[in-house]
Amino acid sequence: MWIxxxxxxxxxxxxxxxxxxxxHTDSSIEKEKLIEMYTGMVKARVFDVRAMKLQRQGRIGTYAPLQGQEAAQIGSAFATGEKDWIYPSYREIGVSLMKGMPMEKLFLYTMGHLEGLAQKEANVFPVQIIIGAQYLHAVGGAWASQYKGEDSVSVAYIGDGGTSEGDFHEALNFAGVYKxxxxxxxxxxxxxxxxxxxxQTASKTIAQKALAYGISGVKVDGNDVVAMYTTMKKAIEKAKAGKPVLIEAVTFRQGPHTTADDPTKYRLTDEETQWSKKDPLVRMKKHLIQSGIWNEEKDKKLFDEMDSSVTQAFEKAQSTEPSQLKDVFENIYQEKTRQLEEQQLQAEGGNRP
Incomplete structure (x- = not known):
C-alpha cells in the first residue's frame, strides 16, 4: 500500500x-490564569519593542525579535512545571521571562556579558545559537531525567527552518526509540x-513529521495562547507517560529574523497585513474584555508598568561591570579541572604549573 x-x-x-x-466551551481556565498569560505576553512584547530600539541605538548587540510569537511562547511555557527544563534557541525571550529569568539578565546577554548566560534563577539552558543543536541537548536532558527517575519534562524550541537540520531528525528519532x-x-x-x-519542506505540515519517528504530533494555532496552553498541558502528560510529542505552533514573525536582517527584501506587505489581523496580543485582549475581566484602563496600566520594569532592568544591566577574562573560566564547571586551570594561567600571562 502506498502512503x-x-x-x-x-x-x-x-x-x-x-x-x-x-x-470551545470545554476550556475551564481560571480568569486569574488568563490574565497571568496575557500579562506575560505584554511583558514579552514591551521588552521586545524596547530591545529593538536599543539595538538600533547601538546600546545592545544583535537581537532576534519575537514580536508576533508571544502566544506560542507564553502559552507553552505557562503550562510547564517548576521542575521542567527549557532548551531555547535565540528567539525564546518570552519563554525565558515566563520561566522567571530576570529581564536584566536577558539584556546582559545581548550586551555580550557572561552573566547573561549564567541562568541560575530558572530551569532554562543557555541560549543556543547553532540551529537545531538544542533539540539534541534536550534529548540528552530528557534521557538523564528518565534514567534518574525524575518527575520532569524537557521542552525544546525551534523554528520551522530548524526542521531542515539533521539535529532535528536525530533528536525526534532518539526520543521515539527511547520513549x-x-x-x-x-x-x-x-x-x-x-x-x-x-x-522549507514538501510536507503539508510539520506536525506530520512526528509519525515517521513514532511519536505524537499536533498542529496548533500559535497565535492563540489558550490553545497553546491547553495543548501543552496535554503534551506534558503524554511526555511523562513515555510518549514524546511534537507541537507545530503556526504563527508569524512580525519583525526581521534578527536586527541584521531586512524582511522588506523578501516579504510582501500584503502578507504582513493579513497576519497583523491575527496578532496574539490583540486577540487575547479582545477575549479578556469580552469575558468581562479586562478593560482599556487596566490594559494601559499594565503596559505602563511593564514599560517601567523594562527601563529599570536595562538600567541595572547597563550599570553592571563588564565581564572579565577570569569570568570565562569560572562559569564552565562547578569545580575547575586541572586542564582548565592551566588554560586560565596561560591566558592570564602566567607560566604553566
Missing part, C-alpha cells in the same frame, strides 16, 4: 478566533530568514 500525503488530514487546534471569541519525557515545539513563523515555509 501519500493526501491521506493525512491534520486539523489545527484553536480555542479563540481572531475576534477574541471563544470557540523520552520530552516535548518538541516548532514555532512555524512562516519564514526561515528569507526562505518561505513552502520551500
Amino acid at each position: 501519500e500525503q493526501e491521506q493525512l488530514e491534520i486539523e489545527m487546534i484553536k480555542y479563540i478566533d481572531e475576534d477574541g471569541k471563544a470557540l 523520552l519525557p520530552i516535548v518538541f515545539i516548532v514555532q512555524n513563523n512562516q519564514w526561515a530568514i528569507s526562505v518561505p515555509f513552502e520551500k
Whole structure:
C-alpha cells in the first residue's frame, strides 16, 4: 500500500478566533490564569519593542525579535512545571521571562556579558545559537531525567527552518526509540530568514513529521495562547507517560529574523497585513474584555508598568561591570579541572604549573 500525503488530514487546534471569541466551551481556565498569560505576553512584547530600539541605538548587540510569537511562547511555557527544563534557541525571550529569568539578565546577554548566560534563577539552558543543536541537548536532558527517575519534562524550541537540520531528525528519532519525557515545539513563523515555509519542506505540515519517528504530533494555532496552553498541558502528560510529542505552533514573525536582517527584501506587505489581523496580543485582549475581566484602563496600566520594569532592568544591566577574562573560566564547571586551570594561567600571562 502506498502512503501519500493526501491521506493525512491534520486539523489545527484553536480555542479563540481572531475576534477574541471563544470557540470551545470545554476550556475551564481560571480568569486569574488568563490574565497571568496575557500579562506575560505584554511583558514579552514591551521588552521586545524596547530591545529593538536599543539595538538600533547601538546600546545592545544583535537581537532576534519575537514580536508576533508571544502566544506560542507564553502559552507553552505557562503550562510547564517548576521542575521542567527549557532548551531555547535565540528567539525564546518570552519563554525565558515566563520561566522567571530576570529581564536584566536577558539584556546582559545581548550586551555580550557572561552573566547573561549564567541562568541560575530558572530551569532554562543557555541560549543556543547553532540551529537545531538544542533539540539534541534536550534529548540528552530528557534521557538523564528518565534514567534518574525524575518527575520532569524537557521542552525544546525551534523554528520551522530548524526542521531542515539533521539535529532535528536525530533528536525526534532518539526520543521515539527511547520513549523520552520530552516535548518538541516548532514555532512555524512562516519564514526561515528569507526562505518561505513552502520551500522549507514538501510536507503539508510539520506536525506530520512526528509519525515517521513514532511519536505524537499536533498542529496548533500559535497565535492563540489558550490553545497553546491547553495543548501543552496535554503534551506534558503524554511526555511523562513515555510518549514524546511534537507541537507545530503556526504563527508569524512580525519583525526581521534578527536586527541584521531586512524582511522588506523578501516579504510582501500584503502578507504582513493579513497576519497583523491575527496578532496574539490583540486577540487575547479582545477575549479578556469580552469575558468581562479586562478593560482599556487596566490594559494601559499594565503596559505602563511593564514599560517601567523594562527601563529599570536595562538600567541595572547597563550599570553592571563588564565581564572579565577570569569570568570565562569560572562559569564552565562547578569545580575547575586541572586542564582548565592551566588554560586560565596561560591566558592570564602566567607560566604553566
